[in-house]
Amino acid sequence: MPGPLDGFRIIDLTAMVSGPMATMLLGDQGADVIKVEPPGGDLNRRLGKTRNGVTAIFLTSNRNKRSIVIDLKTSKGRALLAELVATADAFVQNFRPGAVERMGIGESAMRRVREDLVYVSISGFGETGPYAQKRVYDPLIQALSGLASIQGDRGAGRPRMVRTIIPDKITAITAAQAITAALLARERTGRGQHVRLAMLDAMVALLWPEGMARHTFMSGASRDRPIAQDLVFETTDGFITAGTVSDSEWEGMARATEHPEWLDDERFRTSEGRVIHAKQRLAMIERALKNRSTDDWLERLDAEQVPCAPILTPAQVIEHPQVAANQLVVEGEHALVGPIRQPRPAAIFSETPAAISRQAPALGEHTDEILEELGKSAADTSELRSAKVIR
Amino acid sequence: MPGPLDGFRIIDLTAMVSGPMATMLLGDQGADVIKVEPPGGDLNRRLGKTRNGVTAIFLTSNRNKRSIVIDLKTSKGRALLAELVATADAFVQNFRPGAVERMGIGESAMRRVREDLVYVSISGFGETGPYAQKRVYDPLIQALSGLASIQGDRGAGRPRMVRTIIPDKITAITAAQAITAALLARERTGRGQHVRLAMLDAMVALLWPEGMARHTFMSGASRDRPIAQDLVFETTDGFITAGTVSDSEWEGMARATEHPEWLDDERFRTSEGRVIHAKQRLAMIERALKNRSTDDWLERLDAEQVPCAPILTPAQVIEHPQVAANQLVVEGEHALVGPIRQPRPAAIFSETPAAISRQAPALGEHTDEILEELGKSAADTSELRSAKVIR
Numbered sequence: 001m002p003g004p005l006d007g008f009r010i011i012d013l014t015a016m017v018s019g020p021m022a023t024m025l026l027g028d029q030g031a032d033v034i035k036v037e038p039p040g041g042d043l044n045r046r047l048g049k050t051r052n053g054v055t056a057i058f059l060t061s062n063r064n065k066r067s068i069v070i071d072l073k074t075s076k077g078r079a080l081l082a083e084l085v086a087t088a089d090a091f092v093q094n095f096r097p098g099a100v101e102r103m104g105i106g107e108s109a110m111r112r113v114r115e116d117l118v119y120v121s122i123s124g125f126g127e128t129g130p131y132a133q134k135r136v137y138d139p140l141i142q143a144l145s146g147l148a149s150i151q152g153d154r155g156a157g158r159p160r161m162v163r164t165i166i167p168d169k170i171t172a173i174t175a176a177q178a179i180t181a182a183l184l185a186r187e188r189t190g191r192g193q194h195v196r197l198a199m200l201d202a203m204v205a206l207l208w209p210e211g212m213a214r215h216t217f218m219s220g221a222s223r224d225r226p227i228a229q230d231l232v233f234e235t236t237d238g239f240i241t242a243g244t245v246s247d248s249e250w251e252g253m254a255r256a257t258e259h260p261e262w263l264d265d266e267r268f269r270t271s272e273g274r275v276i277h278a279k280q281r282l283a284m285i286e287r288a289l290k291n292r293s294t295d296d297w298l299e300r301l302d303a304e305q306v307p308c309a310p311i312l313t314p315a316q317v318i319e320h321p322q323v324a325a326n327q328l329v330v331e332g333e334h335a336l337v338g339p340i341r342q343p344r345p346a347a348i349f350s351e352t353p354a355a356i357s358r359q360a361p362a363l364g365e366h367t368d369e370i371l372e373e374l375g376k377s378a379a380d381t382s383e384l385r386s387a388k389v390i391r
Numbered sequence: 392m393p394g395p396l397d398g399f400r401i402i403d404l405t406a407m408v409s410g411p412m413a414t415m416l417l418g419d420q421g422a423d424v425i426k427v428e429p430p431g432g433d434l435n436r437r438l439g440k441t442r443n444g445v446t447a448i449f450l451t452s453n454r455n456k457r458s459i460v461i462d463l464k465t466s467k468g469r470a471l472l473a474e475l476v477a478t479a480d481a482f483v484q485n486f487r488p489g490a491v492e493r494m495g496i497g498e499s500a501m502r503r504v505r506e507d508l509v510y511v512s513i514s515g516f517g518e519t520g521p522y523a524q525k526r527v528y529d530p531l532i533q534a535l536s537g538l539a540s541i542q543g544d545r546g547a548g549r550p551r552m553v554r555t556i557i558p559d560k561i562t563a564i565t566a567a568q569a570i571t572a573a574l575l576a577r578e579r580t581g582r583g584q585h586v587r588l589a590m591l592d593a594m595v596a597l598l599w600p601e602g603m604a605r606h607t608f609m610s611g612a613s614r615d616r617p618i619a620q621d622l623v624f625e626t627t628d629g630f631i632t633a634g635t636v637s638d639s640e641w642e643g644m645a646r647a648t649e650h651p652e653w654l655d656d657e658r659f660r661t662s663e664g665r666v667i668h669a670k671q672r673l674a675m676i677e678r679a680l681k682n683r684s685t686d687d688w689l690e691r692l693d694a695e696q697v698p699c700a701p702i703l704t705p706a707q708v709i710e711h712p713q714v715a716a717n718q719l720v721v722e723g724e725h726a727l728v729g730p731i732r733q734p735r736p737a738a739i740f741s742e743t744p745a746a747i748s749r750q751a752p753a754l755g756e757h758t759d760e761i762l763e764e765l766g767k768s769a770a771d772t773s774e775l776r777s778a779k780v781i782r
Contacts, residue, residue: 002577017600024434029572048604049592056607060600121701129716131700134693136698137634138701139622146708150554159630159702161621162553163541164602170511170561173597177568181420184571185395185743187578193742201719204708206564209408209451212705213439213553216447218722218730230552231530231538239550241539243528277649307438309522309531311550314603316539327518333610339609346596347569351584352576 002032004352009088010034011081012065013105015042016200017096017138017165019122020061021172025178028345028354034088035065036081039391041363043288048300052336059334059360060342066358066366069391073327076389078104083374086113090179097132107194116192122175126198136199136251141167145203150211171202203357210357229282232311238294242285242301242308250274251321252304256297257288334359364391392668394421395743399574400479401425403420404458404496406433408529408556409590410485410513411452412563417570418455419736419745425761426456426473429463430782432754442585443727450751451733457749457757460782463482467780469495474765477504481570485513488523488749498585507583509573513566527590536594562593593635607748620673623702629685633676633699635693641665643695647688648679725750755782 011030012023020035020042027033035042035091036309042062046057068084071077077267085091092112093100100106100121121127124136131144142148142161152159178195186192207210208216231241244250254262262268267277274281288299296309301308312320318341320331327344334340345354371381384390400423403414411426411433425434433453439446459475462468463566482501484491491497491512492546498510512518515527516535525531533539533552543550569586577583599607622632635641645653653675655661657669665672680688685696685701692699703711709720709732718735725731736745758781762772777782 001687002571006576007579021600025568027646032462045501048601051608056604057600060603074537085393096497107486125713125716130714132716135634135698137636137698138463139632139634143630143632143700143702144711146705147555147701148630148702149704158625159623161623161632162536162596166553166557169597169600170564173561173564174737175570177416177564177571178598178740180568180571180575181395181738182740184575185397185740188398188555189743191742193740195741196739197737198717200713201717201734201737204714204719205734206560207555207705208734209412209441209448209560212451212708212732212734213447215705215709216450216731216733217414217442218727218732223763232550234549239534239539239554241530241534243526243530261651273641305526305528307528309534311534311539312537313540313599314537314599314606316540317535318606320535322516322520322522322535322591326517326589326592326667328595337608340607341603341609342605342607343596343599346565346588346592347572347588349573349576349584350586351582352573352580390767 003028003354004349006030006352008032008090009093010090011036011088013086013091013093013095014122015094016044017057017061017168018175018199019092020133021169022122022175022179023065023092024061024063025173025345027105028356030352032092032118032355033065033263034084034362035062035067035362036084037067037069041069045363054334059337062360063342063356064359066370067361067364068367068370071389071391072105072149073102074387074389076384076387079091081105082110082195083111084370085110085117086115087374088117089183090118090120092120092175096135097121097123097127111192114167114188114192116186118179118192118195120175120179120184120195122198123196124200125200127196135160138165138168141199141203144200145207146211147203147207148365163250167199167203168207168360171197171199174202179192184284192330202222229278231282233286233289235289235294235297236292239311240289240294241304241311244285244306245271247271248325248365249306252301252306253285255384256300256306257285257306259284259288332356332359334361352387394419394739394742394745395555396571397421397743399423399481400666402427402476402479402482404482404484404486405513406485408448408452408559408776409562409566410483412560413513413566413570414456414483414687416564416567416736417453417455421743421745422449424456425475426453426458426752427475428458428460429756430460432460436754440584445725445727445751448729450731453751454733454747456752457759457761458752458755459758462780462782463494463496464781465778467775467778471717471775471780472496473501473504475761476501479505481507481509481511481567481690483513487526488514488518493754495505502583505583507577507581509570509583509586511566511570511586513562514587514589516585516591517762521574529556529559532590532594535591536598537602538594538598541598545658558590558594561597562588562590565593620669622673624680626680626685626688627683629678630702631699633687633697634704635665635676636662638662640697643692643697644676646699647695648676648692650675672706699746721747723747725748727753728758758782
């Protein structure tokens with residue numbers, strides 16, 4: 001059974017992460033994603049530690065795609081792209097605002113060859129405004145969206161970055177959803193459209209529900225929300241987390257730690273009181289949990305139905321029994337780098353399964369195959385190659 | 392113009408965040424989302440600081456929905472739900488695995504009344520395995536997915552939580568995309584299906600591209616990746632971030648800070664060298680940036696085309712000119728709490744705009760209206776109310 005997006009073709013001119021992860025998700029779900037790369041290739045192929053010229057991040061942002069190299073600085077290259085777009089359902093790009101128009105591959109040019117195209121523009125900051133033309137890196141969005149401030153140290157007030165590129169990646173999922181919605185609308189209306197998404201907008205929208213809770217009510221809400229203490233507890237051999245929100249969970253914690261006197265403490269008798277006195281309560285829990293091992297505590301807390309989990313390193317995640325039960329990590333073979341590990345697509349479809357059906361392509365690996373599908377003769381292809389239009 | 396999901400009806404039995412934010416996104420895009428609540432309502436209505444009985448987080452996870460209260464413990468309540476599902480395209484629930492079957496509202500029961508239904512189950516850890524029956528809180532997923540470890544302190548190795556509920560929220564967007572994809576597949580095949588998504592899976596899949604990069608190549612990659620230093624720099628009156636990846640950006644930084652001698656330093660001559668010697672380089676930048684104000688530095692760095700941004704608090708985000716240019720924050724009026732602020736839906740559709748067309752509903756606000764649409768007479772409704780089937 002093919003995936004839910006089987007039969008849709010996406011022309012993907014994106015680079016780095018925000019665009020490639022979006023189109024990968026669509027590829028996972030069966031779309032025919034054609035990654036159009038410049039002669040030098042997507043920069044993400046070589047930013048960081050490479051093996052045989054490939055980075056790990058590239059592999060997990062570009063599986064389920066085919067790669068064709070086209071030099072769009074040539075008019076023949078642009079003509080070839082137009083031929084490809086004529087066969088496609090969606091076109092996705094994440095150049096800086098205005099660049100596609102200068103390159104001659106803007107929405108109006110592409111819509112001339114494919115009237116019902118879903119044309120997608122992903123930007124860093126938006127298409128107008130003081131930041132529109134700035135180069136974007138993930139930390140800039142963490143800074144501008146309030147995420148770095150929310151992550152900051154209590155007390156000292158020094159901001160801190162989240163150590164994974166959340167803005168890039170949530171933009172990717174948000175874009176994938178929007179593209180899918182535009183394709184769904186097109187099924188009913190027969191019409192394409194332009195979908196625009198800024199990383200800044202995606203990040204602020206994601207943060208808002210609790211991150212910006214204090215700014216939701218417009219009157220009397222000027223102070224920023226005090227930041228809650230981390231639910232991180234050290235054990236004799238590692239770290240665990242545990243939650244005690246409900247009465248029964250709090251009672252379970254007191255039993256598991258053999259501190260029945262906690263239940264007599266007026267401050268902690270209600271869930272509201274436990275929030276107000278969180279600092280004292282968490283310090284008590286922290287002291288109590290120091291004297292046994294992680295496994296011991298997890299067993300005791302589980303027995304009392306206190307929600308808990310070990311804090312795993314990335315290496316431990318792969319080995320964890322729940323991750324194994326979910327069959328989440330799949331091993332594959334990549335032509336250039338050998339055996340690799342990746343997560344399967346997260347959402348599981350009973351009738352139209354998403355799957356890893358091909359690994360990330362080598363640069364231009366499918367140039368000839370795609371030209372042949374377009375009806376080019378071997379002579380045509382050879383001529384385009386000599387003229388350095390394709391590689 | 393209605394949104395891209397206009398004409399689709401979603402029956403939403405989810406509570407808290409992972410489910411409600413998913414269906415809100417579909418509601419933003421025009422779907423008719425009917426939130427079915429138990430007599431006590433979604434717990435998220437009252438977890439935290441309330442105003443007039445409403446929390447801020449509830450408002451930004453439940454707009455563009457209608458609320459009906461049905462007591463599903465009664466057989467008449469379940470019959471009423473079945474009548475609703477018969478009119479719907481998708482059904483979304485995030486109870487613990489197995490609960491819907493015990494409640495008599497599992498997939499097979501719902502498919503009997505609507506054969507082509509898209510039935511969606513969101514879980515914390517997965518439907519089988521040692522954690523399947525555990526209660527889930529966001530920190531547990533941060534712990535199990537490796538996120539808390541990646542966020543940890545350098546050196547000391549103490550894990551740290553990300554201070555926004557990333558697992559809940561990325562599960563929501565991932566679910567919204569999967570639901571949209573399943574609806575799109577149904578347009579072509581005429582068939583519904585069961586879509587399953589675990590928060591743990593969504594978080595690990597999101598983290599992987601760089602967070603698990605060292606575990607992607609399966610041979611010779613046992614050490615966890617050293618964590619990069621934060622790109623946070625203190626100024627005389629605040630904090631900024633700035634990136635110096637390319638040669639030109641590094642040269643721009645040296646000019647902006649009036650440190651031409653940095654360009655003679657062999658260690659920093661190549662982008663690779665700048666990564667290897669990041670610690671020394673960032674310490675130099677940190678010292679250099681301490682002596683001027685944020686505005687002054689942003690102007691100087693901009694002039695030299697060094698990517699940079701101020702690190703904004705949530706309150707400052709709302710006032711920032713780029714956020715204003717994007718018209719990202721919209722003000723509205725909520726019947727119970729007065730004026731509120733929210734972000735507009737992040738993705739902008741040129742032909743089928745997403746919009747905030749109604750604010751989050753009061754508990755059971757639309758019970759009568761929805762029953763009337765189902766063709767119930769006033770007498771029927773009154774009888775259901777007396778029998779405490781609806782509220």
